[in-house]
Amino acid sequence: MVVEHFPVLVVAVSLISAYTILVAGWLNRKSSCFISIATITFQLILALFILHHVLTWGTIHYPLGGWAPPWGIEYVVDALNAYVLVILLFASLLVAIYSWRSIQSELPAKKTVSFYVLFQLLVTGLCGITVTGDMFNLYVFLEISSLAAYALIAAAGGRALKASYNYVIMGSIGACFYLLGVGFLYAVTGSLNMADLMSLLPPLYGNRVVQAAFVFFVIGMSIKMALFPLHLWQPDAYTYAPSAVSAYIAATMSHISVYALIRVIFSVFTLDFVKAYIGMDLAICWVAAIGIIAGSVLAIAQNNFKRMLAYSSVSQIGYIVLGMGLAPATTWGFFGAVAHILNHTIMKGCLFLVAGAFIYKAGLRDIREFRGLGKRMPYTSAVFTIAALSMIGVPPTVGFATKLFLMVATLETYNYAFAGVLLLNSLLELVYFGRLIERIYLLHEEPESESELNGGTRDEKRIPYSMLIPMFIFAALCIIAGIFWLTNLATPLIEPLTDLCTGVMP
Numbered sequence: 001m002v003v004e005h006f007p008v009l010v011v012a013v014s015l016i017s018a019y020t021i022l023v024a025g026w027l028n029r030k031s032s033c034f035i036s037i038a039t040i041t042f043q044l045i046l047a048l049f050i051l052h053h054v055l056t057w058g059t060i061h062y063p064l065g066g067w068a069p070p071w072g073i074e075y076v077v078d079a080l081n082a083y084v085l086v087i088l089l090f091a092s093l094l095v096a097i098y099s100w101r102s103i104q105s106e107l108p109a110k111k112t113v114s115f116y117v118l119f120q121l122l123v124t125g126l127c128g129i130t131v132t133g134d135m136f137n138l139y140v141f142l143e144i145s146s147l148a149a150y151a152l153i154a155a156a157g158g159r160a161l162k163a164s165y166n167y168v169i170m171g172s173i174g175a176c177f178y179l180l181g182v183g184f185l186y187a188v189t190g191s192l193n194m195a196d197l198m199s200l201l202p203p204l205y206g207n208r209v210v211q212a213a214f215v216f217f218v219i220g221m222s223i224k225m226a227l228f229p230l231h232l233w234q235p236d237a238y239t240y241a242p243s244a245v246s247a248y249i250a251a252t253m254s255h256i257s258v259y260a261l262i263r264v265i266f267s268v269f270t271l272d273f274v275k276a277y278i279g280m281d282l283a284i285c286w287v288a289a290i291g292i293i294a295g296s297v298l299a300i301a302q303n304n305f306k307r308m309l310a311y312s313s314v315s316q317i318g319y320i321v322l323g324m325g326l327a328p329a330t331t332w333g334f335f336g337a338v339a340h341i342l343n344h345t346i347m348k349g350c351l352f353l354v355a356g357a358f359i360y361k362a363g364l365r366d367i368r369e370f371r372g373l374g375k376r377m378p379y380t381s382a383v384f385t386i387a388a389l390s391m392i393g394v395p396p397t398v399g400f401a402t403k404l405f406l407m408v409a410t411l412e413t414y415n416y417a418f419a420g421v422l423l424l425n426s427l428l429e430l431v432y433f434g435r436l437i438e439r440i441y442l443l444h445e446e447p448e449s450e451s452e453l454n455g456g457t458r459d460e461k462r463i464p465y466s467m468l469i470p471m472f473i474f475a476a477l478c479i480i481a482g483i484f485w486l487t488n489l490a491t492p493l494i495e496p497l498t499d500l501c502t503g504v505m506p
Contacts, residue, residue: 003053006046007075007131018120025113032116033100044089051082070193076133084259085130091251094470099244101464106242122148126256135182135192146171153241163236170233177220184213197268225257228291231314238310243356251349255341285325289421292318296428316344329413336405343398350387350474374441383475388433390478401485
């Protein structure tokens, strides 16, 4: 069927588009953004067809270069990565639309073309990570996306250069750990194909090399997804990068790294490996629980809005990892982890776009300057409030859905301490988001705001529709997707996903 060729087209079209943007940008700089938007729209359409095909007909296997697996590279798309691919490309499209005017205000005009070339390469790398069924090929796409992200962060100049450098160091360490894991598995099994590894590894679970490979994978991907305490690169990168870049890497890149780790644990090592070592799942849960609380505590201490959101992301990644740790005992854990990939993409993408709007209009970065924003920027403030309430977990938002699923998982497995962590973190989120809502709506603006003292004017710019519409869509999805999860409309999608809890590729 034609749809079976779409996984390779999703990657190939994006890669070709990056070169097209470079060439077209020499002739007309303004064409760069529109080519990127058109490409991602096409990719999203392909991804929707892929998702429908997978849910209807089953997994897509696409060998490349005429070499049958396990000798050749194979793209494998099942319910999990088809779902992740749609989320990735939908968020990419909204951020690309948002970036049109945002980037014009934050970067010099001469950097516009190179920005969209790198942005499209980043999309290419993330799509490749999502659809590949080969361990080394995943590493290649991981490096493509990482190199593009390093450059995009550095594009802002100034402090962003140091932030990007730190990310290069930490990201390279994470990539090296992953590559060592790949090398160890290849040395023992002679294979790099994920499905083949899944069948070869069970007799080797007691092998020290295999065990070391698992540790390398977990540490390497934990660095990439900024799991506490391996998150040290993330706060500066999110804070000083251009607003569109902050929104994109927060909404997509960390989640693709989470997906890669889920794929390695569930589709390569399988749950049988995790269950073979008593206490491993509990250790994962405790690392996640500590990260959940630590991220929120650090967020409370911040005055820079984007930095606060960065530490909030550290906490939110903990939710997904907690669900992964609970998955061996209950499918609700896996359900919560998979749901939160979508939910956090929506919430954090929305919040970082709001941060960019605050910067675009009045150069506001410090939350102490947010007094009276409810009157000055009513629409943007309303969007922020919806996303903030979702982060806190107010029903029927997506944040509430995630916490409900994970709460059920903790109670079903009698892990009451983790239920307490979820409740405590909701209170901490109420503290740091509540103080912003108070400043925006309840505190009157001072006669002379700090931004005006620094030479700015209150209404220098009107936020364009290309920035407002993506924010409105994300805000609406905070509620719509929450209702979607809570009313079981997601059952046709989730049933194939939870089959992965058995550790068997669909």
